[in-house]
Amino acid sequence: MTAALHSAEQAPVGRARHGGRAGKRAGGASAFEQAPFRQLKIPFAPTRLVSDDELESIHVASLRVLRDIGVDVLHEGARKIMKEHGAAVREGVERVHFDSDMILELIAHAPSEFTVHARNPAHNVRFGGNNVTIAMMASAPNCSDIDSGRRPGNQADYRNFLRLAQMHNIIHCMGGYPVEPIDIHPSVRHLECIRDLATLTDKAFHIYSLGKERNVDGIEIARIARGISREQMLDEPSVFTIINTNSPLKLDVPMMEGIIQMSSAGQVVVVTPFTLSGAMAPVTIAGALVQQNAEALAGIAFSQMVRKGAPVAYGGFTSNVDMKSGAPAFGTPEYMKAQLIGGQLARRYNVPYRTSNTCAANTVDAQAAYESVFSLWGAIQGGGNMMMHAAGWLEGGLRCSYEKTILDIDMLQMVAEFLTPLDLSDDALGFEAIRDVGPGGHFFGTQHTQNRYKTAFYSPIVSDWRNFETWAEAGSPTAVEKANRVWKERLATYEKPHMDPAIAEELDAFVEKRRLEGGAPTDF
């Protein structure tokens, strides 16, 4: 390498923290090097793992499940709505059967693509089409870092994960609570947590469907944070909720209530059957997909009964279990297949497709990485539009890890770079550069290289590309140790995004009022 190139190296990340000018945020620039916030798009056709005929066989079987087996719907009001729309509902009986034409007619009303609005409009995201929107990990009961180990979720860690997600442009939205802060009473937890989502981040976020009050409060906090009217909220989805069916074929009260509240308010519902093949779904991936599809169609159709045109997405979460222990497995070949075919199904119904970045590893080792990249492979080649749990996920979702968060951010940034269209201009094709260098020469010092070398290639966060000797002299650090250093450095540079003081005051007043009212029931 020439000395010229060497000396032009980017300022190290740490410099920002020692009072240098680079540490000051100018116009929203971050204290470390990263690509700007941008909507990712998949530039190629998703991979079709099965033929159209094979896909149709899954589709047909799932319609047969809805018609002949039916679904248990525990919410009486939901059954009433279903009956009004032609489903076979009998008084006092939970089991509901759905006519195939009715299902297909309803899902045809679901929009193929829509914008989810953040309080910072620069952070609005698009669901559907060839867009990829990336969400932070959600719902872990535990968290960890390699300094302090594994611990139950709590507010301090919860807030730190929000800060990390806010700082990194590759995280487009918040998928829920990265870790469940169990040190906040459940009756008011959603108020505190959603206020944090709306203030520590300025990105779009998820709210949990755990009873009507929590949905209503969440939508209201998002509305206040955006400073808009209820009418505008109805036309501009600003929050989303994941509806995990109780597989097999059961839709419980909170999830039906969630669809009613969210769809009627024009907010986003992501119907995601939790179909683990061999446990809550057939041991065959084809069968698990039949069941996933039946449950997803039931939920999507219901959202359209509540409000035609309500934004909704098709969630795929089919994986297999370890047949020796019953433990869920992730990032497996079976999981990849399910992701690809899930995408084919979602596109058949012309609705956005939700995927995940998951693993079953207990530590940030090679297993955590390969299971995650296999997940990403399936998600991206499957044409996934919205990726949940994209950063931080460990232990099959039981833990959000600080180091895994950084590792995932790096891997996601690599995926984003992979998806960035290649420059194929004449200048990029480089005939002149090849001619100037000629046979036997080298390209380090050429003008063509000098003009581009700073931004030519993705510069990884975690990867250690030093030669063995230099790396060994530095103490043979592994990827997880590098990630540990990085999250602490980056978190130290966090700055709370701007919020109009009047809005902050209104938000606090609302939360205070709802706290005094007792928050939400905790009998769920």
Place this chain on the structure above:
Amino acid sequence: MTAALHSAEQAPVGRARHGGRAGKRAGGASAFEQAPFRQLKIPFAPTRLVSDDELESIHVASLRVLRDIGVDVLHEGARKIMKEHGAAVREGVERVHFDSDMILELIAHAPSEFTVHARNPAHNVRFGGNNVTIAMMASAPNCSDIDSGRRPGNQADYRNFLRLAQMHNIIHCMGGYPVEPIDIHPSVRHLECIRDLATLTDKAFHIYSLGKERNVDGIEIARIARGISREQMLDEPSVFTIINTNSPLKLDVPMMEGIIQMSSAGQVVVVTPFTLSGAMAPVTIAGALVQQNAEALAGIAFSQMVRKGAPVAYGGFTSNVDMKSGAPAFGTPEYMKAQLIGGQLARRYNVPYRTSNTCAANTVDAQAAYESVFSLWGAIQGGGNMMMHAAGWLEGGLRCSYEKTILDIDMLQMVAEFLTPLDLSDDALGFEAIRDVGPGGHFFGTQHTQNRYKTAFYSPIVSDWRNFETWAEAGSPTAVEKANRVWKERLATYEKPHMDPAIAEELDAFVEKRRLEGGAPTDF
């Protein structure tokens, strides 16, 4: 998990070593659980990263490079052959220019698909079409395991890697010497090494093009091992060689001699330009691909000048360098893009496409895994037909690792499972199973599950799916520790594949004769 399923767990790998019947090889079965040797096929269309027009711009620019810039050909005899076929060659001048029509006319003679024959016909492999053939890592100067650390290549480790490659059905062929045994004198190293390839394994193998004698000896050893005539060898490719051009645009004496010897003998040539973007190729991936394509076309066309119809493959190895240090990087987003477009180019010319499974990591950590899986992603979605360096690669190719070998074997087996077509029979679609279980039930105990659970899902070698508490009690093992245990267990069960004693004798006699003649010159 039910006790019934639990007790039916597969016999642990280790049992074979304690004298149990499972340890005996019956009909070629191995001492551990693995899928049978089988030709992998990609069941979906490869990903087209660039449009046909964009691909054409690379194609056109590369033909312009060959015509207007030319290539330095250091081998006088090769220049003579090129001149006879219409290339612009001037007496005493190394630079050769190629007419575009001539290049295209020549490469049209290259076969799109062919079989490479192993001495065990059950291990024959197919190059081209939608086939994927997987080769062990090759050419590392160093090797390592976590017990004894990093060390220069030597015969004992060399043989161990051959044994591991032979034992694992996912490794279809031998890509060369997994590690260079520098304790054998270079003049006879090829004789010892190729005899080991032909006796410790019964799979097809690579021979190095490092002077005429080594090519001739390698072909002869393969012929003796197969027990066939020279005429039959001409029609049945049994060895392959990698020709790495001296990028940019230089073809040296041993590589030209290699093509002459191999193509004239009907053996396989894999032309693989070593085009590191920013070093030996333009800093733009588009430019590096233009150069890769020009060099590959020159080599492929030359093979067809030597013998029309000679089996040849298009090798893609374009990656980027770390612009801070000049070190090569692997498994990067740029590498993935180059792999996909390399595949589009190879398919444009209707020749088999060679890829690799690479990383730059210094240890078997998360980085080693994510860089490798990103490589696999690019290789498979790029429609790669033949994957070099598939198991063992660390440190940008400077080291073959025992633990990485096991990790890669596990990941490759996952890829193989991913590529296995999904069962979409009525029985697999599982309507009856879903009906029998019904809403709110579970599938663990159903007959549908009982009939399938043993083989329903890929059972990983390395992945640890125990819950956190059990895993922590077991000492919190990481993936590399598991891999360390596995390679030792497996190597202990190695059995040399059968060889007819008369053939073994003929082989030894040939090697002895060539040793006495002094082997091959060492002035390369």
